[in-house]
Amino acid sequence: MEERFSVLLFRISIAGISLGVVATLYFFAGLAGHVGGLPISVTVAAALAGAAFFFLYEFYQSFRETNWLGRLIWLAIFLILISEVLLSMVPPTARDELTHHLAIPRLYVKAGRIVEFPIAPYSYYPMLLDMLYTPWLYWGYDSVPKLIHGLFGFLTGLSLYAYLSRRMNTVYGLLGFFFFISVPAVLRLNHLAYVDLGTTFYATAALFCLLRWREEKDSLSWLVLAAASAGFTASTKPNGLVALLLSSFLLVFMLARDPLRGAKSILALTFFGVAAALPFLPWLAKNWWQTSNPFFPLLGNVFPATGGGGGGSPGTFVNIGIFARRELLYGESWWEIAALPLRVFFFGRDDDPRYFDGVLSPILILLLPFAFKGKWIEEKKLLLSFALLYFLYALFLADLRIRYILPIVPPLVVLFAYAVFNIYLSIKQPAYLFACLIFFAGLHALYLWRQISDAAPFGYLTGQESRDAYLERALPDYAVFEYINRSLPPTGKIYLLFVGRRAYYCDRDYFHDGGELPGLLLSAIQTAKEPGQIANALKAKGITHLMIREDLLARFLRHNLNASQGTLWNTFVSQHLQLHFRDRGYALYDFHA
Numbered sequence: 001m002e003e004r005f006s007v008l009l010f011r012i013s014i015a016g017i018s019l020g021v022v023a024t025l026y027f028f029a030g031l032a033g034h035v036g037g038l039p040i041s042v043t044v045a046a047a048l049a050g051a052a053f054f055f056l057y058e059f060y061q062s063f064r065e066t067n068w069l070g071r072l073i074w075l076a077i078f079l080i081l082i083s084e085v086l087l088s089m090v091p092p093t094a095r096d097e098l099t100h101h102l103a104i105p106r107l108y109v110k111a112g113r114i115v116e117f118p119i120a121p122y123s124y125y126p127m128l129l130d131m132l133y134t135p136w137l138y139w140g141y142d143s144v145p146k147l148i149h150g151l152f153g154f155l156t157g158l159s160l161y162a163y164l165s166r167r168m169n170t171v172y173g174l175l176g177f178f179f180f181i182s183v184p185a186v187l188r189l190n191h192l193a194y195v196d197l198g199t200t201f202y203a204t205a206a207l208f209c210l211l212r213w214r215e216e217k218d219s220l221s222w223l224v225l226a227a228a229s230a231g232f233t234a235s236t237k238p239n240g241l242v243a244l245l246l247s248s249f250l251l252v253f254m255l256a257r258d259p260l261r262g263a264k265s266i267l268a269l270t271f272f273g274v275a276a277a278l279p280f281l282p283w284l285a286k287n288w289w290q291t292s293n294p295f296f297p298l299l300g301n302v303f304p305a306t307g308g309g310g311g312g313s314p315g316t317f318v319n320i321g322i323f324a325r326r327e328l329l330y331g332e333s334w335w336e337i338a339a340l341p342l343r344v345f346f347f348g349r350d351d352d353p354r355y356f357d358g359v360l361s362p363i364l365i366l367l368l369p370f371a372f373k374g375k376w377i378e379e380k381k382l383l384l385s386f387a388l389l390y391f392l393y394a395l396f397l398a399d400l401r402i403r404y405i406l407p408i409v410p411p412l413v414v415l416f417a418y419a420v421f422n423i424y425l426s427i428k429q430p431a432y433l434f435a436c437l438i439f440f441a442g443l444h445a446l447y448l449w450r451q452i453s454d455a456a457p458f459g460y461l462t463g464q465e466s467r468d469a470y471l472e473r474a475l476p477d478y479a480v481f482e483y484i485n486r487s488l489p490p491t492g493k494i495y496l497l498f499v500g501r502r503a504y505y506c507d508r509d510y511f512h513d514g515g516e517l518p519g520l521l522l523s524a525i526q527t528a529k530e531p532g533q534i535a536n537a538l539k540a541k542g543i544t545h546l547m548i549r550e551d552l553l554a555r556f557l558r559h560n561l562n563a564s565q566g567t568l569w570n571t572f573v574s575q576h577l578q579l580h581f582r583d584r585g586y587a588l589y590d591f592h593a
Contacts, residue, residue, distance in 0.1 A: 005166035005173075008058060009212065012159045013205045013225045015051045016152075020202070020232035020279060022047040023131040027282060030114035030134070041135035048132065048148060055154055062161060062177075066170035073174040076441070080181055080190075081154065083448060087191035088146035090457045091467055093474045094192045098502035101127075101193050102142060105134040106504060116290055120501070121297040121514050124290070126283040128235040129195040145193035153190045153197040156204050157181045160410055163208050164417050167376065175437075176417040182444035183409055184359035185402045188350065188451060196403040198236045203243035203407035205229035207386055210247060211379060214254050223268060226251075227275030234280045238298060239404050242393045244276060246386055253382075322395060330354045340400065341391065348402055358402025359447065363440040364412040367419035374422055383411040471505070479583040480547060481505040487580075488545065495543045497521065498552035499586070511541055517556065525557075525565055531572035535593040546577065546589045 022044055029040040059081075063074045092102055104123045108114050117123045129152070133145035157177040165173030180186060189197050209226035216222060230247040233240035251272055255265040284294035293303035326332045336343070345362050349355035372380055387408040394405045423433055459465035471478040477499055484494060485507040496503060496512040503510050513519045524537035557569060577589040 002166050005162045006212065009159060009162040009166070009208060010221070010225070011054070012058075012155060012162060013209055013229060015054050016155060016201055016205055017225065017228050017232065019047055019051055019132065020128060020228070020235065023128045024235070024279065024282060026131040026134065027114070027128075030108060030131070031286070033113040035108050035111070035113050035134060036138040041138065044132055044135050048151070051155070052151055055151065055158060058158055059154075062158075062170065062174060065165075066174060070171040070174045073171070073178050077157070077174065077178050077181060080178075080187070080448065083452060084150050084187075084190040085147065086457055086461065087451065087455055088150060089143050090455060090460050091471055091474075092142055092146070092193060092504065093471070094194070095500065095502065097145075097193045098504040099500065101130055101195060102133065102137065102145060103502075103504040105130050106137050108134055109138045114286075119512055119514060124287050124296045125238055126235045126240070126280070127195075128232060128279075128283075129198040133193060142193075146191050149193055149195070149197050150190040152201040153181065153186055156197065156201045156410060159201070159204055159208060160413055164414060168417070168421055172417045172421055175420065176413050178441070179361075179363065179416060179444075180410060180413045182441065182448070183361050183364070184444060184447040185348070185406060186409070187444065187448050188358070189403060189406075191451075194403065195237050196406050199233055199240045199243070200406045200410065202229045202233035202236060202240065203247075203390075204410040206233060206243060206247045207250070207383075207411065210250055210254070211382065214379075217258070217264075217268075220271065223251075223271055224275045227272040228279060231276040231279035233407075234276075235283055239394060239397075242390055242397070243407055244280070246389055246393070248272070248276070249389075250382065250386065322400060325399070326354075340395065344400070344402065344405070353399065353401070356400055356402045360402055360409070361440060361444065363437075364409065364416060367416055367423065368412075370419035370422050371415040374418075376418075380415060380418060383414055387411045387415075475502075475505075476584040477502065477547075477549070477586045478505060480581060480586045480588050483581045483583075484508055484545075484547070484588060492544045493542045494545045494547050494588075495521075495538065495541070495591075496547050498549040498556070499547055509542075511543060518553070522557075522560060525561060525569055525572075528568060531568060531575050532593075534568070534572045535576050535591075538591060539593045543591055545580070546591055548587050548589065549585055550582075550587055551585055 026040050026044055029035070029037055034040060059077075063071060066074065092098060097103075100120075100122055104117065104120065104127070107117060129149065132148050136142065136144040136148075157180050160176040160180050161170075161173040163173075164176045181190070186197070206226045206229035209222050209229060213219060213222035213226060226247065230244045233243040233247075251269065255268060258265070287296045288294040290296075291305040293300065293305040295303065296305050323337050326337055342365075344356050345360045345365050347355055348359040349357075350359060351357060368384075390408050391405050394400070420433065420437070424430055427433055460467070460470045465473075468478075468482060472482075482505075484492070485505075488494075488508055490508070493509040493511060494506065496506075496510055497518050499512070500516075501512045503512065511520075520537065520541070524534045528534045528537070557566065561569060576593065577591055580588040580590050582588075
């Protein structure tokens with residue numbers, strides 16, 4: 001059985017790497033002007049179908065390989081799988097779907113190739129999973145990318161099943177699978193077309209393969225799988241660079257603990273470096289060619305960029321540390337900031353940046369002290385070190401969001417399963433342990449139920465609610481976009497103001513500022529002497545219409561313009577703007593110079 005699960009982990013890693021290779025091939029095809037090309041698109045679809053079939057087959061096998069308790073856990077995972085599939089079938093409505101992970105590939109589809117979009121600095125990030133989404137957007141199936149993202153989440157759960165079943169038994173493997181896939185942040189991401197579950201899968205595969213290589217250091221295959229997975233982590237999202245860096249540190253540490261290997265250590269580092277670099281190099285090369293900065297928009301102080309314009313907006317926090325930023329934004333005290341590593345597990349909240357824009361679960365750390373007993377102590381320390389260092393890197397390098405630190409969840413789930421194993425062996429009343437696990441499983445189930453209630457998908461899925469009706473109910477700005485698509489000429493270009501860059505449903509050309517705030521408009525007003533100069537600044541960008549969230553723009557201008565500038569803006573509005581359509585606080589204005 002140990003060999004069976006080692007082979008399963010190997011095959012899961014191969015499946016993920018195969019998807020990464022196919023996505024990279026699509027990237028090359030897109031650069032060559034073949035976005036939507038039939039051969040490469042069919043290759044992507046076939047690879048995804050193969051990975052999905054592989055998961056379903058192995059998931060079915062896990063039901064056969066366990067006892068009655070494991071099968072109960074299996075059924076709970078199966079119910080989550082069905083729920084996530086149903087939630088994935090509704091039209092995209094999540095912010096990063098509409099601004100980035102579907103919006104940018106949709107622009108590639110319209111252009112017929114992968115091109116630059118300087119107004120969106122995030123479009124220069126590595127977009128490995130987005131390449132798997134693009135053919136489906138070309139074919140008009142924008143729910144499929146959600147299923148693809150969810151597939152990476154369930155493959156991560158399957159890798160936990162393989163790892164834990166090999167170490168203990170299939171019940172603990174399924175327990176780890178369940179508590180990973182039911183963590184609220186994972187439940188939410190499983191039905192969104194984001195990329196964070198891809199980062200988590202590849203980071204987990206790299207970690208587990210390195211741990212297997214630690215047992216079989218003469219096996220080059222585990223080392224290459226670990227390196228390729230680490231490289232694809234960095235190709236999926238910028239914070240994947242942290243996983244790549246930590247995997248490298250982990251390898252160096254393992255080699256340092258075995259100084260007798262000599263030349264073999266140098267050979268291992270060489271193989272790892274080459275295999276990890278290959279998946280990431282195409283994205284670095286693209287950015288180098290376009291902007292002279294391979295890591296654009298990051299590391300601008302190291303690589304001064306010559307492209308990728310459309311910069312940020314005023315008011316962004318530049319070169320301010322995470323602690324100072326949280327104190328300025330949220331007024332947090334020193335002890336609240338010091339407690340961040342614990343708060344993320346207890347006080348997360350969806351759609352609230354102060355509370356990390358996501359929800360983890362306390363169960364991931366409550367039993368942690370019980371994990372460090374019995375066998376494999378060194379391996380457990382490596383798992384904890386990876387999770388802790390990844391969290392600290394993410395804490396200091398970016399705004400703290402749950403999805404940014406999601407790769408810490410699988411190693412914590414492994415330690416959680418070890419803790420349950422140790423407690424079960426030592427406790428006299430296992431019923432208390434079962435009650436604790438059932439309690440947290442119930443909390444996770446309640447979160448999933450709320451997700452279903454909020455999405456209310458059944459009217460749409462049964463055909464009682466049209467796509468437009470569903471989107472108008474879910475998105476307050478959709479009615480204006482629908483009006484734009486129906487009424488504006490194809491030559492129109494819309495300046496999006498306080499729409500949050502959510503432009504996926506806009507079928508006309510558009511412009512938005514690189515940051516959250518309207519830097520172009522503010523600069524035009526503050527430098528203008530008369531209304532015509534504001535008009536000239538907008539005309540230079542080819543803008544024909546303005547789509548505005550009126551309350552936010554009014555508040556922003558009130559706080560950033562003096563009296564004379566406010567008068568100038570009002571004059572510009574009366575002379576150069578004409579209201580076309582207004583709904584739920586969003587308005588479309590015709591602009592004429």
